[in-house]
Amino acid sequence: MNLANRITLARILLVPVVCVILLVPFHIGSVTFHGQTTTANEVLAALVFIAAAATDALDGRIARKRKMITNFGKFLDPLADKLLVSAVLIILVQMQRMPAWVAIVIISREFAVTGLRLIAAGDGVVMAASQWGKWKTTAQMVGIVLLMLNNFPFSVIDVPIAQVMIYVMVIMTVVSAIDYFLKNREMILSRAS
Template identity: 60%
Template sequence: MNLANKITLARIFLVPVIMIFLLVQMDLQPITAGEFSITYNQLVAALIFILAASTDGLDGYIARKNKIVTNLGKLLDPLADKLLVAAVLISLVEMSKLSAFIAIVIISREFAVTGLRQIALLEGTVLAASKWGKWKTAIQITMIILLLLNNFPFAFIGIPLDFIVSWMAAIITVYSGIDYFVKNKNLIADSVKR
């Protein structure tokens, strides 16, 4: 197994670690500064999430640079991304930090686009990430980090950036999903005929 695939697998293995830190109650005093407060386990989960999310581009870069792109990597990389984001979104809903509506919109879009990618693969085509798909990922990661860090540092100045970015993520997620389906409507029409 090459280095890029090992990095992708590491991202998958970090998912349950993040969930343990988020969902298992630990009896530690929270870090507080004025009105701001965050638990140690939530802070550790945020740092692990940032580490895991940062490996997303790294594994692909290493694979392309060293010409070691594999079918396993093509399968595992998007799976790792979706597992990471979905697990944290569901955990944030459980923690009452994110609206279930937003989590469902994001996760549903991921399932829909994954299905479209599967149709494309059956037709012998690979759907590359679009500009909107890349924006969607960046905004989702930003949203998750803000939610995990209890809106730090914006909580100090009273700007609900976590709330604003959550709705931006939902809107861009829907738009990017529609964009994929509109741009690939011929692929869908062809697959329905067969």
């Protein structure tokens, strides 16, 4: 296994770490700004989440620079993103920081695109992430961090950026799904007939 794929695998291994930090109350302190409380657990979980998300750019850069791009990496990288995002979205719903329908839309898109990738793989085609997919991932990472931190630092100035990011995440999710399916409609139609 090459270095880029090891980094991607490390991102997968950080998923349960983020979940445990968010779900297990360590009671090591909290900060309240304008009625919004952010616990030390949430700050620590957000930092681990940011580190895990940063590995997404790192593994891709290393794979391209060192010519380590593999089919395994093309499958493992989006899978790592899906695991990380899905797990945290479910926790954010449990924490009542976002509506369940948002998590359903985002996770459903991930299943749909994964299904499309499996169909393509059956035809010997490996679908790499599209530009819309990359923008969607960036929007999700930023939105999730803000939701994990209960809108900090924007809660200080009373600007609900985290709530705005929920809608940005949904829009980017839907647009990127449409993009994947339109680009691959020939394959889908040929399989449907």
